[in-house]
Amino acid sequence: MEIFKILMSASFLTAVIPADRTCHLKEFVTTEQRIRSHGYPAESHLLETPDGYVLNLFRIPYSTQLQNQNASRPAVLLQHGLFSNSDCWLSSGPNNSLAYLLADAGYDIWLGNARGNIYSRNNTKVSLNSHRFWHFDWHEIAINDIAGMIDYISNVTNQPKIHYVGHSQGTTVYFVLMCERPEYNKKIKSSHLLAPCAYFEHGTSFVLNMLAPLVGKPGGIYNKIFEDTELLPQNDMFNRLTDTACSVDGALGFVCKNLYFLFIGEGYQNTNTTSLQVLIETHPAGGSSNQVTHFIQLYVSHKFRQFDWGEKKNMALYGQAEPPDYNLTKLSAPMYLYYGNKDGLCAPKDVDKLVANLPSSAIPYRIPDSSFNHLDFIVAYHIKELVNKPVLRNMYKHETFKVDTN
Numbered sequence: 001m002e003i004f005k006i007l008m009s010a011s012f013l014t015a016v017i018p019a020d021r022t023c024h025l026k027e028f029v030t031t032e033q034r035i036r037s038h039g040y041p042a043e044s045h046l047l048e049t050p051d052g053y054v055l056n057l058f059r060i061p062y063s064t065q066l067q068n069q070n071a072s073r074p075a076v077l078l079q080h081g082l083f084s085n086s087d088c089w090l091s092s093g094p095n096n097s098l099a100y101l102l103a104d105a106g107y108d109i110w111l112g113n114a115r116g117n118i119y120s121r122n123n124t125k126v127s128l129n130s131h132r133f134w135h136f137d138w139h140e141i142a143i144n145d146i147a148g149m150i151d152y153i154s155n156v157t158n159q160p161k162i163h164y165v166g167h168s169q170g171t172t173v174y175f176v177l178m179c180e181r182p183e184y185n186k187k188i189k190s191s192h193l194l195a196p197c198a199y200f201e202h203g204t205s206f207v208l209n210m211l212a213p214l215v216g217k218p219g220g221i222y223n224k225i226f227e228d229t230e231l232l233p234q235n236d237m238f239n240r241l242t243d244t245a246c247s248v249d250g251a252l253g254f255v256c257k258n259l260y261f262l263f264i265g266e267g268y269q270n271t272n273t274t275s276l277q278v279l280i281e282t283h284p285a286g287g288s289s290n291q292v293t294h295f296i297q298l299y300v301s302h303k304f305r306q307f308d309w310g311e312k313k314n315m316a317l318y319g320q321a322e323p324p325d326y327n328l329t330k331l332s333a334p335m336y337l338y339y340g341n342k343d344g345l346c347a348p349k350d351v352d353k354l355v356a357n358l359p360s361s362a363i364p365y366r367i368p369d370s371s372f373n374h375l376d377f378i379v380a381y382h383i384k385e386l387v388n389k390p391v392l393r394n395m396y397k398h399e400t401f402k403v404d405t406n
Contacts, residue, residue: 030119031111061101062103065336066106076109077149079167087282091276116134134229161187171196175304180326192395196299202347202350203344203346227290252406271375329357330361332361342371363395
């Protein structure tokens with residue numbers, strides 16, 4: 001919070017913004033509008049979870065290049081990471097972004113939005129202004145939101161199985177759903193997990209180290225302050241500041257890079273700043289503080305397990321003093337894990353541990369660039385060659401229709 005106050009102070013802005021630069025507020029563009037602006041058909045769908053959250057899914061039903069609206073089009077669900085939203089899959093434009101590449105390869109594309117982000121801020125039972133609205137973490141996103149999206153897509157498309165792609169928290173919720181509701185494994189043709197996050201022991205991000213002593217274990221005063229609170233909602237002025245900072249050199253460029261290091265860890269050299277500026281237009285997208293707390297708990301415990309509420313509440317919820325581990329052996333659908341060597345959040349050693357605890361059918365793929373980091377899966381210059389083409393090739397292995405994956 002103090003860092004945010006400093007960045008937004010008048011004296012700081014005067015000092016770092018060059019006289020010939022201005023921070024113009026940009027018009028908000030939704031995922032649907034963004035898709036249409038690139039010449040693709042787009043749809044907006046709403047679904048309600050069992051606990052009342054109204055989720056907004058966006059769809060690219062077919063490719064205008066292929067004109068394949070009357071052909072068989074396998075469905076793919078793309079799920080964003082922490083404090084992100086569906087726009088992340090579009091930020092690198094039609095020639096590089098995974099959503100567009102998949103559409104042009106003949107797939108029916110669905111872009112999910114988890115509860116609490118800018119596109120999914122309604123609940124039919126609880127007010128947005130109530131702390132009860134924010135009483136969730138990625139466990140609830142997994143068993144309610146992701147399960148609901150899979151069922152909704154299957155019902156609309158009349159397809160019993162779909163493909164799944166997730167980034168960061170989008171991988172975590174996949175693991176949780178398939179562990180807690182293993183019947184959903186039968187609804188997945190293949191899963192493609194970018195920067196897979198389950199274990200965090202070797203994470204190097206400053207945020208992990210900073211928050212660990214504050215909320216890493218239950219019972220402290222900071223846990224009570226931090227619990228059930230909206231965190232990092234979209235802020236137009238902050239977005240414009242970071243947008244401008246990431247587009248210039250000098251003092252502002254220095255600020256952009258250090259904000260990047262603060263949250264993501266090492267490695268800024270692969271970042272396509274044009275893609276990053278597009279991403280910043282709707283990021284951060286908001287979420288619950290409990291999501292962060294749960295991740296920090298994993299960093300401290302070195303385990304992949306449910307939320308730790310303290311011994312008393314754990315006994316009431318789980319019937320045991322410690323939260324139960326997620327049983328990763330229950331994942332049975334075809335699975336591909338793509339990870340980077342310089343990921344400051346989900347480090348290579350932690351991905352190795354994850355793979356060791358998954359069924360032997362899980363296939364790891366380390367990005368062949370030693371500097372590739374966590375956010376590079378979304379905004380790297382060479383994302384098409386290093387990430388998206390391998391995803392296309394692996395996904396095609398589980399399909400029967402003809403498609404160009406080169």
